[in-house]
Amino acid sequence: MCSLLVVCVLLVGLPAAAQAQEFWVKKNYKTWTEKECRKMLEDSPWAKTRVIGKAVLQELATRTFERARENTPQIEYRIQLRSARPLRQALVRLQMLAAGYEKLDAEQRKALDEQAEKFLAAQFPDSVVLYVEYSTNMPGFARDLVNYWRTRTTGLLQDVRLHTPRGGQLSLLRFVHAGGDVGAFQLTFARQAGGQPILLPRDDELQLEFNHPTIGAVTGERVLIVFKVRDLLMDGVPNY
Numbered sequence: 293m294c295s296l297l298v299v300c301v302l303l304v305g306l307p308a309a310a311q312a313q314e315f316w317v318k319k320n321y322k323t324w325t326e327k328e329c330r331k332m333l334e335d336s337p338w339a340k341t342r343v344i345g346k347a348v349l350q351e352l353a354t355r356t357f358e359r360a361r362e363n364t365p366q367i368e369y370r371i372q373l374r375s376a377r378p379l380r381q382a383l384v385r386l387q388m389l390a391a392g393y394e395k396l397d398a399e400q401r402k403a404l405d406e407q408a409e410k411f412l413a414a415q416f417p418d419s420v421v422l423y424v425e426y427s428t429n430m431p432g433f434a435r436d437l438v439n440y441w442r443t444r445t446t447g448l449l450q451d452v453r454l455h456t457p458r459g460g461q462l463s464l465l466r467f468v469h470a471g472g473d474v475g476a477f478q479l480t481f482a483r484q485a486g487g488q489p490i491l492l493p494r495d496d497e498l499q500l501e502f503n504h505p506t507i508g509a510v511t512g513e514r515v516l517i518v519f520k521v522r523d524l525l526m527d528g529v530p531n532y
Contacts, residue, residue, distance in 0.1 A: 321381035324385045329385050337520065339373070340370075340519065342517060343369075345364055365433065366510065368427050370424070370425040371423075373422060374421045375416040375422075376531050376532050387404075419465065420483050422481075423476065423479075424477050433509075436508065444469065445467060451503060455500075456490040457492075467480075468480075491524070493521075498519040
């Protein structure tokens with residue numbers, strides 16, 4: 293009985309222990325590598341990727357699985373919680389790396405540090421901001437994909453929902469496309485519901501739901517993106 297209790301305690305503590313080993317916990321963001329920054333922006337508690345496309349069947353003759361996959365029409369969505377500080381730290385660090393931060397003199401580093409801290413000091417007391425990048429491996433589909441999202445408005449996207457852990461559904465407050473041929477847009481939702489934060493430390497999941505349109509051979513479908521609240525915790529508080 294005692295040993296079983298110990299095992300249970302260990303299992304409960306695994307998520308927190310695992311996150312404690314991640315670079316965003318162990319290291320100052322100014323020391324993150326480019327690879328670590330890319331991971332934060334593409335595959336982290338604050339960034340999720342969803343690929344939509346036809347299933348690929350591996351051929352046993354001449355074409356390889358990789359070749360078949362390249363020829364399969366796909367559309368990729370990358371969703372980032374941009375109001376979360378760790379995500380914005382990755383953006384700042386990439387700019388530092390591009391500017392050759394480590395090779396700059398003290399005065400230049402100070403100027404860059406001041407710009408970075410000003411950007412990171414931004415507060416989001418009333419809103420949750422998600423940044424969505426989209427792309428396709430089929431050049432012929434790219435224009436239709438951009439045209440679709442570029443012509444959306446907040447009013448046309450009222451079926452976009454942010455599902456909160458305690459059964460709430462938040463409607464979209466604001467949609468902004470990046471403009472031109474840039475494959476990206478921003479979604480803004482309220483940070484509170486009924487006078488309370490939408491996320492608390494013991495909550496389960498935050499879910500973003502939106503419609504992907506039919507583009508060429510890639511059929512439309514409802515997309516659900518899940519953020520695990522326990523993975524968003526920084527100092528015991530959800531950072532989003």
